[in-house]
Amino acid sequence: MSIEKVGIIGGGTMGLGIAQVCARAGISTTVVKATPGDLEKPRGKLQGALAKAVDRGKMAAEERDRILGHITLTDQESAVADCDLIVESVVEDIEIKKALFRRLEGICRDDAILATNTSTLSVTEMMAVCTHRQRVAGLHFFNPAPVMRLVEVIHGFETCDENIQALTEFCKRVGKDPVQVQDTTGFIVNRLLTPYMLNAIRMLERGTGTIETIDKAMLTGAGVPMGPFALADYIGLDVVIAMSRNIYEDVRQSHHAPPHTLVRLVQLGYLGVKTGKGFYDYSVKPAVGNPDLERPVI
Ligand SMILES: NC(=O)c1ccc[n+]([C@@H]2O[C@H](COP(=O)([O-])OP(=O)(O)OC[C@H]3O[C@@H](n4cnc5c(N)ncnc54)[C@H](O)[C@@H]3O)[C@@H](O)[C@H]2O)c1
8 A cells, every 4th residue: 555644643752753754755744742732832843853954954944844844733633534554652651552542443544554653562462452453563763763764663463464565665765774573572672772771770770880981881882872871861761661661571570670760760750851851961961972863853
């Protein structure tokens, strides 16, 4: 099937990033704000990200206008009724996502593909609440979506091969490098990256080094673009703790459970870059790392 209209549920970091990716490829994109509140907030974030890209000379003003022209922001889920593909990118909570999939089945065409951008949750568990299960899949973009090339195309237990193929072709069309993955907790990248971030936090708790020295060591010694703390803050500590809990729930090995410091920061609402404070306090100074990645623009 040809994907010409995309609906995105959730106007957070990832929802808006995925919208930019689709719109840049000329695809008509509708973003549904998933929680009550003013549409001006996501609109401002979207315009701000694109304005930065223009200011830094990474995008022409005409390109920005063209992208914005392809994006519709709304708070009505019914606005995705005629979309060929709907990608949900709401908070990482299985019950919220399952309830959303149930509602989407009542709204969307029977042949529309329903995809989740979940980081670690089971695509198959979301599929299980649907009647047309063959159309449910994972489409896992990486943060920042306009920059990162990988998309994991996730094959749930009953996803049909035609839809996996259609999603793979779609990813290529929007300029991404897809890999097909079976539905297992954390898929490929987060199954490897989550324990890495948790190990760094435990290393901090043991007193091996500070946040800065551990990040600097990985940055300059392992050649990664961000150290583990800058990365966790960038992903969002609420997302990191959800990934940790989901992997722990699956494998039941204690070293996958969220470390104390991560739990406390999330309890305090320090979620990283998006709240201005996490392992780093961004009102004081930026994280150790590649300055371009700390505040990425398109
Ligand atoms: N942050 C990352 O690095 C990253 C990368 C890939 C995938 N993801 C996944 O993308 C999804 C969204 O993450 P994000 O980073 O954009 O988070 P975010 O905090 O920026 O956005 C969360 C979104 O969920 C919505 N939301 C919050 N509470 C809700 C509720 N009770 N019911 C319905 N919607 C609610 C918000 O309105 C917002 O649109 C998650 O599943 C996450 O695991 C995140």
